Amino acid sequence: MAYFTQQLVNGLALGAIYGLIAIGYTMVYGIVGMINFAHGEVFMVGSFIALIGFMICAMAGISSAPVAILLVLLIAMSFSAVYGWAIERTAYRPLRGSFRLAPLISAIGVSIVLQNYVQLVQGARPKPHVSLVSGGFTLFTSDGFDVRVTWIQIMIVMVTVALMAGFTLVISRTALGRQQRACEQDMKMAALLGVDVNRTISLTFVIGAALAAVAGMLFMMYYGVIDFFIGFLAGIKAFTAAVLGGIGSLPGAMLGGLLIGLIEVFWAGYFSSEYKDVAAFSIMILVLIFRPTGLLGKPEIEKV
Amino acid sequence: MRKMYGAIAVAAAMAATPALAQIKIGSAGPMTGQYAAFGEQLRRGATMAVEEINAAGGVNGQKLELLIGDDACDPKQATAVANKMVSDKVAFIAGHFCSGSSIPASDIYKEAKILQITPASTNPRLTDEAIKKGNTTVFRTCGRDDVQGMTVGTYILKWHRNYRVAILHDKSPYGKGVADETKKALNKGGLRETMYEAYNDTDKDFTALINKMKQARIDMIVLGGYHTAGALIIKQAREQGLGAQMVGFDSLETAEFAQLGGAATDGVLMSFPPKAEDDPKNAALVKKFRDAKYNPEGYTLFSYAAIKVWADAANKAKSIDAAAVAKQLRTGKYDSAVGSLEFDEKGDIKNPVYDIYVWKGGRSFQAQK
Numbered sequence: 001m002a003y004f005t006q007q008l009v010n011g012l013a014l015g016a017i018y019g020l021i022a023i024g025y026t027m028v029y030g031i032v033g034m035i036n037f038a039h040g041e042v043f044m045v046g047s048f049i050a051l052i053g054f055m056i057c058a059m060a061g062i063s064s065a066p067v068a069i070l071l072v073l074l075i076a077m078s079f080s081a082v083y084g085w086a087i088e089r090t091a092y093r094p095l096r097g098s099f100r101l102a103p104l105i106s107a108i109g110v111s112i113v114l115q116n117y118v119q120l121v122q123g124a125r126p127k128p129h130v131s132l133v134s135g136g137f138t139l140f141t142s143d144g145f146d147v148r149v150t151w152i153q154i155m156i157v158m159v160t161v162a163l164m165a166g167f168t169l170v171i172s173r174t175a176l177g178r179q180q181r182a183c184e185q186d187m188k189m190a191a192l193l194g195v196d197v198n199r200t201i202s203l204t205f206v207i208g209a210a211l212a213a214v215a216g217m218l219f220m221m222y223y224g225v226i227d228f229f230i231g232f233l234a235g236i237k238a239f240t241a242a243v244l245g246g247i248g249s250l251p252g253a254m255l256g257g258l259l260i261g262l263i264e265v266f267w268a269g270y271f272s273s274e275y276k277d278v279a280a281f282s283i284m285i286l287v288l289i290f291r292p293t294g295l296l297g298k299p300e301i302e303k304v
Numbered sequence: 305m306r307k308m309y310g311a312i313a314v315a316a317a318m319a320a321t322p323a324l325a326q327i328k329i330g331s332a333g334p335m336t337g338q339y340a341a342f343g344e345q346l347r348r349g350a351t352m353a354v355e356e357i358n359a360a361g362g363v364n365g366q367k368l369e370l371l372i373g374d375d376a377c378d379p380k381q382a383t384a385v386a387n388k389m390v391s392d393k394v395a396f397i398a399g400h401f402c403s404g405s406s407i408p409a410s411d412i413y414k415e416a417k418i419l420q421i422t423p424a425s426t427n428p429r430l431t432d433e434a435i436k437k438g439n440t441t442v443f444r445t446c447g448r449d450d451v452q453g454m455t456v457g458t459y460i461l462k463w464h465r466n467y468r469v470a471i472l473h474d475k476s477p478y479g480k481g482v483a484d485e486t487k488k489a490l491n492k493g494g495l496r497e498t499m500y501e502a503y504n505d506t507d508k509d510f511t512a513l514i515n516k517m518k519q520a521r522i523d524m525i526v527l528g529g530y531h532t533a534g535a536l537i538i539k540q541a542r543e544q545g546l547g548a549q550m551v552g553f554d555s556l557e558t559a560e561f562a563q564l565g566g567a568a569t570d571g572v573l574m575s576f577p578p579k580a581e582d583d584p585k586n587a588a589l590v591k592k593f594r595d596a597k598y599n600p601e602g603y604t605l606f607s608y609a610a611i612k613v614w615a616d617a618a619n620k621a622k623s624i625d626a627a628a629v630a631k632q633l634r635t636g637k638y639d640s641a642v643g644s645l646e647f648d649e650k651g652d653i654k655n656p657v658y659d660i661y662v663w664k665g666g667r668s669f670q671a672q673k
Contacts, residue, residue, distance in 0.1 A: 148545045
């Protein structure tokens, strides 16, 4: 039981990070109908901005951890938001009316550009960071097995829950959310009714990038090491999570993220670490065979 | 910035060369990616050796020109680098770093009659298979994993006979190879491992694996893998409350290991050949590296020695032809920065030695034998 609980705790922390990235994929798909393959790289850029932010904080003499974290969170979110906006403006908007695959190719291009850009300016070496939130506590002990929960894991889950709650409110209660839902249903009709479609799509990218930056920062604080290549694998996993949960559905992205995290951890914990990625992808395939729209996805209605 | 130093060094080396026909030689390793720290060791050592050789008049009166190849420790990229080296007509290659790169690349060098001396690839298969295929132009200035595994195995059997041991490897030819050699040594000594697992070296989250070890009450982790994963595993082990001791191999020997793993790396053991940079004989050479703002750690001097030894043999043979130099290398002893080297029929050094080191405060020190 203790062993199970421990793996559950670790799986939840990992899944929460995947979920935060997955939201970016699902939101963009929901509205524009394209897969933003550069999203994983935005996550990576976010983690680097957070690293730089922490170094600036250390140089400026901000020694209080909560203040530094909050400050860096804001820096990382705003800078990444600019990245998200710029990517949409330069790489996707000019291709919006073109055939379906064009923005996809463009997204892969952006992803390569971002990866190489970070490799050039930040170097190819992994970057370590001293953990600001260290330590934890023993939840309970049974059969000589201590169930350890670290503060950073608690922080990850709490930040994720808070962002999810806030985000659900934005979508369901605010004017922006209403416009997003309108664009999702029918972009042309929304435009006819006075919704600024360009602005709505831009804001969607901005929000997605900001969430990815939060995930990037949490990732960096959790593992203490980042490199220019982390965006690829994390992006693939988060994309899988979004598809598993039902692409286009926000709670689906979160659920998918948690599931992927848990599957990975439990597979590694009870079978072997070697094939944990295979397990995660196999389960996604199984789900898609029986539920082609994912767990919480709505079947797409052909618009005539 | 580091790249800049390298570029300046290479540029300086090239600027110093007169109009004479040049001999091109290569140094290849992971210049980018996870293991870039080791690529830098190889590059730094090679650059220094070429500078010194050119300052002393070159090889057979001709100056050397150094080409750097980046294989990122990826076997596919390694063969691409090898083909590039072939088309650039290098006479000799000091590389690669990862065994998984050196082995596939060695076939290409053989075809093109390029002599290969790896400063760091320790997998026995490199020379064992080469000699079977009739490839007599592969050498190494480092030891082999069978010796390394035996050293670690003997150490565990001597000091920690009652430990519950987990053997982990990253599925790479090097990682799995050295883990299996240790397993062999342990089993022969009557110690059965409690766990034997593989992990993915690109992973960042090892908590599931660590808790599996915690559940199995593991006391010692034998890590067949590189420093990046090793640092994360030991760091996360401490966070998850697993107090097991870690013992790794030569690929932990870079200060980056302690930078990535932090305080958790204190007490980690590893095997490595006697450290050449601590040898008083090399004091002047080490100072030259330090003056260039680089600590010649790990395989730096092995890479330096590979090129020096080749130049020695080429001078003696009065030729840069691979077969002639190889024949020359097999005769007599070569005095080098990493000790007096004598090569056997396969191209391995005779009597390789490994010691056990312990990490403390970001550095590794020789441990009790």
